[in-house]
Amino acid sequence: MAAVAVILIVIGVVFGVSRANSNASHTVETSTAASPGKSHNNGADDAGKDESDEEAKSCTALPDAILDTVKLSGESMVAKLELAAPSCKDARYEESDVRVTLKDDDGDVIAAAVYDFADKPITFASGEATVSLAFDINQYWRPVGQIDDDDVSVVWQSDAERDGNAAADVDGALGGANISNDDCEKYAQAALSTQLTHDKSDASDFYYTYTDQLSSKRFGMEIEGKSWTYTDIYRHFLKMQIKHPKALLIWAADYYNYTKHNHDADYYVILCGESFSDIKAAEAWCTRNGYGSADCIPVDLQ
Known part of the structure; x- marks a missing residue:
């Protein structure tokens, strides 16, 4: 009888240990399988989201620009431009060293300066935006009262050379740096x-x-x-x-x-x-x- 009891105890111990080992093994496997999968999926989602957001935040396309209005402010000329860049969608334009040139219908340059939009980005909405630029008295070559808005074309160029620092902003319009002395x-x-x-x-x-x-x-x-x-x-x-x-x-x-x-x-x-x-x-x-x-x-x- 004592021998039977001992046998039963041994069987019980072995069965308990085996069941415990089986449960422990299942828990680790579930945890290990689930954790990497969750980490991998979240990482991919976050990376894709961050990359997509980053693309939406900035745009380097050269916009088409049209002169909307021009006015005199002190001794500076302030030009308001309408911009169109369909590929920019709802992005920000943050390029530096952008030369903006205004020409009359004969092709004569009437204003030119180099602007830095890194600190003051242009925000597009559905590919359209407006921006006001100030040309100081060294940067325009026509009395403002003699400029016909309808006869002015706008040339937008990237990677331009500047001469010195940008002039101060005027009435909320971004100031630009001079072009070359020769020009x-x-x-x-x-x-x-x-x-x-x-x-x-x-x-x-x-x-x-x-x-x-x-x-x-x-x-x-x-x-x-x-x-x-x-x-x-x-x-x-x-x-x-x-x-x-x-x-x-x-x-x-x-x-x-x-x-x-x-x-x-x-x-x-x-x-x-x-x-x-x-x-x-x-x-x-x-x-x-x-x-x-x-x-x-x-x-x-x-």
């Missing part, structure tokens, strides 16, 4: 010629009446501590035109007043554009506007 000189010289043609008709009003001369400059002229460039001369004209909206630009050699004494007349001359009946009235305008006799001279062009 600035070329565009300024062309802008001076365009302005002479534009103002020639209005200048003829002063053949028999008076206006005031505000400046006379020529390329390479040594005055005011520098040798004047086309960029300097055109920038000075813009400043005068902003201050006095009727200001005109003429080439002195085209007018008898400057050639009648056989003087050298190869100068760009800025006229205030106001009309006066006599010299005294013209001098009074100079005084009211804070100009001395050396900087504001009554003239007629005949």
Whole structure:
């Protein structure tokens, strides 16, 4: 009887151990099988989600741009552009060193600067966006009041070279860096010629009446501590035109007043554009506007 009891105890112990081992083995296997599978699936989902999100966040496509409006803010020109880039969908455009150039319908450059959209991205919605860009007085070559929105094309270029740091933002519009000095000189010289043609008709009003001369400059002229460039001369004209909206630009050699004494007349001359009946009235305008006799001279062009 005791032997039977011992046998039963041994069988019970063996059966219990075997059952315990079987349960333990099943738990580890389930845990091991489930854990890697779960980890693998989640990793793939997260990676795919992150990659997809990253693609949706940024876009490098060159957008098509149209000039919407242009205005003067202080001495800067602010251009609002409408952009279209269907491949950008709802992405952000975060490219650096992007040159934006505005041209008139004759192909003449009227504004150009290099912008950095890394810190201030353009956000597209369904492939469309708007952006306002500021061109400081060194970066545009046409009086803002003479720019026809409908006759301006926009050229958008990536990987552009800049000259110096970006100008300050203006009225929420992003400021840009200058283009090369050589290009600035070329565009300024062309802008001076365009302005002479534009103002020639209005200048003829002063053949028999008076206006005031505000400046006379020529390329390479040594005055005011520098040798004047086309960029300097055109920038000075813009400043005068902003201050006095009727200001005109003429080439002195085209007018008898400057050639009648056989003087050298190869100068760009800025006229205030106001009309006066006599010299005294013209001098009074100079005084009211804070100009001395050396900087504001009554003239007629005949």
